[in-house]
Amino acid sequence: xxxxxxxxxxxxxxxxxxxxxxxxxxxxxxxxxxxxxxxxxxxxxxxxxxxxxxxxxxxxxxxxxxxxxxxxxxxxxxxxxxxxxxxxxxxxxxxxxxxxxxxxxxxxxxxxx
Amino acid sequence: xxxxxxxxxxxxxxxxxxxxxxxxxxxxxxxxxxxxxxxxxxxxxxxxxxxxxxxxxxxxxxxxxxxxxxxxxxxxxxxxxxxxxxxxxxxxxxxxxxxxxxxxxxxxxxxx
Numbered sequence: 001x002x003x004x005x006x007x008x009x010x011x012x013x014x015x016x017x018x019x020x021x022x023x024x025x026x027x028x029x030x031x032x033x034x035x036x037x038x039x040x041x042x043x044x045x046x047x048x049x050x051x052x053x054x055x056x057x058x059x060x061x062x063x064x065x066x067x068x069x070x071x072x073x074x075x076x077x078x079x080x081x082x083x084x085x086x087x088x089x090x091x092x093x094x095x096x097x098x099x100x101x102x103x104x105x106x107x108x109x110x111x112x113x
Numbered sequence: 114x115x116x117x118x119x120x121x122x123x124x125x126x127x128x129x130x131x132x133x134x135x136x137x138x139x140x141x142x143x144x145x146x147x148x149x150x151x152x153x154x155x156x157x158x159x160x161x162x163x164x165x166x167x168x169x170x171x172x173x174x175x176x177x178x179x180x181x182x183x184x185x186x187x188x189x190x191x192x193x194x195x196x197x198x199x200x201x202x203x204x205x206x207x208x209x210x211x212x213x214x215x216x217x218x219x220x221x222x223x224x225x
Contacts, residue, residue: 032212043117043203043216044156087155091212099207100146100169101214103155 002027002092006104013078013111021073021107023088031093033071034101035064038085047073047086078111085109115139117206117217125223126194134189134220136204144168145187146214147179150201162187194224 003026013019025033032051036044048057050066057064061082063074073086085108089101118137126132136145144163148156158171162181173179176194181187187204201221205214 034213036216041201041219041221043205043218046213046215049213099144099212099214100158100161100171101148101156101205102158105155 002090002102004088004090004102004104006086006088006107008107009105010108011110013075013109015079015111015113016077018074018076018078020075021086021088021109023071023073023104024069025071025088025090025104027090027092027094027102029093031091031099033066034089034091035062035071035073036087036089038087038106040085044087075109078109080111080113083109083111117142117204117215119202119204119217119220121220122218123221123223125225127225128194128196130194130224132191132194132222134191134202134204134222136187136189136206136217138185138187138204138206139208139215142206142208142215143185144207144209145181145185146205146207147173147187147189148203148205148216150203150219152200156203159189191222196224198222199224 005024035047038044048064085106087106089103146161147159150156159173165181179189201219203219205216
């Protein structure tokens with residue numbers, strides 16, 4: 001069964017203090033791994049798609065990397081506006097016609113000024 | 114850029130009532146996914162449509178049904194509402210072979 005586990009559940013950082021969020025996954029075949037940002041009461045906002053091990057993508061202070069078993073979201077010199085829940089999701093290539101997303105429970109990030 | 118539109122944004126219903134949630138995709142997006150997110154939980158897949166045909170079904174109760182119309186908008190119909198149906202309901206849309214899904218702002222359903 002496909003499974004996505006994120007750690008830590010919550011993370012509190014000081015402004016400028018870099019860190020990483022982890023997403024471990026188990027799928028029959030990985031079609032894609034996705035990172036989303038979600039603010040309270042709002043819809044998930046797409047950040048990155050990673051397709052194969054070794055791939056990296058960057059956007060402003062965020063960098064996502066992928067291995068065969070996990071993905072990391074590195075946050076460099078975070079600012080208070082980076083505070084949000086970060087969700088990791090996978091698509092299983094063995095899932096037939098569907099491309100449904102299977103989500104982890106997220107990491108709640110709080111960046112204090 | 115145009116985003117996914119969901120209506121209504123908030124809905125309050127009593128037990129055993131019915132509700133209809135609507136989703137309007139980004140222009141040219143032909144695929145719609147519905148997700149349910151309970152308090153403090155991750156989004157759970159309910160159902161999806163591609164080119165107006167149901168493409169997959171997840172943990173959607175039999176009391177719920179959905180369809181996609183000729184203009185690609187989708188509606189989620191919920192009957193015999195229960196307290197446990199209180200949640201945020203998101204639709205996400207995509208186009209053709211695009212893998213990433215773009216989410217709407219959600220409908221917050223409260224069942225009292």
